[in-house]
Amino acid sequence: MSSSPRVLIGHGTENDFVVLPDPDGEVWAGDRLDATMVRRLCERRAGLGGDGVLRLVRSAHVPDAADVLGEDLARCEWFMDHRNADGSYAEMCGNGIRLFLHALVAExxxxxxxxxxxxxVGTRGGPRRVGAGADGGYWVDMGPARTFGEGSAELDGRTFEGVAVSMGNPHLACLTDVPVEQLDLTGAPAFDATLFPEGVNVELVNVLEPGVHVRLRVSERGVGETRSCGTGACAAAYAALRAEGVIEGTVVVDVPGGRLQVQVTPGTTVLSGPAVLVSAGELCPEWLRG
Known part of the structure; x- marks a missing residue:
């Protein structure tokens, strides 16, 4: 590892990440970016702070890229090596992949x-197409939303019924009349581990205008509450449209960190929103030795 690896800090609607430029897979090769290092990087007092880590790396230098991308490997020069703040691997992140492309441009x-x-771009949820928007933001084709059951979450002394939605990662989108700003999300919601054996992102959703506008708070697996969740916004938009008995539409999704837009069609889901780089620097040798 270089004595002073470069590092970027950025966010998408305040869903923030430590970004590690490593195009040729030389800086964070092998097990150097292990779960312990990810947790240290994401720690908000003794590290840099973030909801996760994104490594900017070519797919050819990611050992498991061939397994998750299959025949699409040759089409994906770049791979979003994404880790949750607890060190676990993450399949997909809508805010993260917009920031990923923004960082590639900046670099x-x-x-x-x-x-x-x-x-x-390759991800552990499969290939995803991400592009630059005319408004200065970015869009990403998230693939189709897929339901796989119904469940409930226990939170803040209440039970919230919801629909299980896969966006490449698992979600439980719960439409509720309880104002989401009043909920206590400091603790992780309880859920059905049989339905969600690998954990779940839980969305609490207020419908502001049926099929058009929702407000969202989310508790992400491996992280806790975040200011925004791109895949969660897609799951919430899909659930809101489903509740109206329709299978397509465009939904504005307000999250604590800003505003996203989700276009749902029978074939796919497109998420649009901003991506911002905040700072760039180097990791100090004394911190790396700690």
Whole structure:
């Protein structure tokens, strides 16, 4: 490992990440970016602080890329090596992948003008096309939302019924009349481990205008409450449309960290929103030795 690896800090609607430029897989090769290092990086007092870590790396240098991408490996030059704040691997993140492309542009690895039609990026949830929007933000084709049952979450002394939605990662989207800003999300919601054996992201959703506008708070597995969740916004939009008996539409999703837009069609889901880099620097040798 370099004595002073470069590091970026950024966010998408305040869902924040430590970003590690490592295009040739030399800086964080092998087990150097292990769960302990991820937790240290994401620690908000003794580390840099973040909801997760994104490594900017070419797919050829990610050992499990071939397994998760299959025949799409050759089409995905870049791979979003994403870890949750607790060190676990994450399949997909809608806010993270927008920031991933923004960081690639800022690092001079790709030209923003060449990304209007999208760049195919590998993730552990499969390939995803992410592109630059005319408004300065970014969009990502998240793939279709898929339901796989119904369940409930226990939170703040209440039971919230919801629909299980896969966006490449598992969600429980719960529409509720309880104002979400009043809920205590300091503790993780209880859920059905049989339905969600690998854990679940739980969305608490207020419908502000049926099929058009919702407000969301989310507790993410391996992290806790975050200011935003891209895949969660997609699951919430899908659930809101489903409740109206429709299978397509565009939903504005307000999260504590800002605003996202989700376009749902029978074939796919497109998430749009901002991505911001906050700072760039180096990790100090004394911290790395700690």
């Amino acid at each position: 001079g690895q790709v030209e923003r003008a060449a990304c209007t039609d999208g760049l195919l």
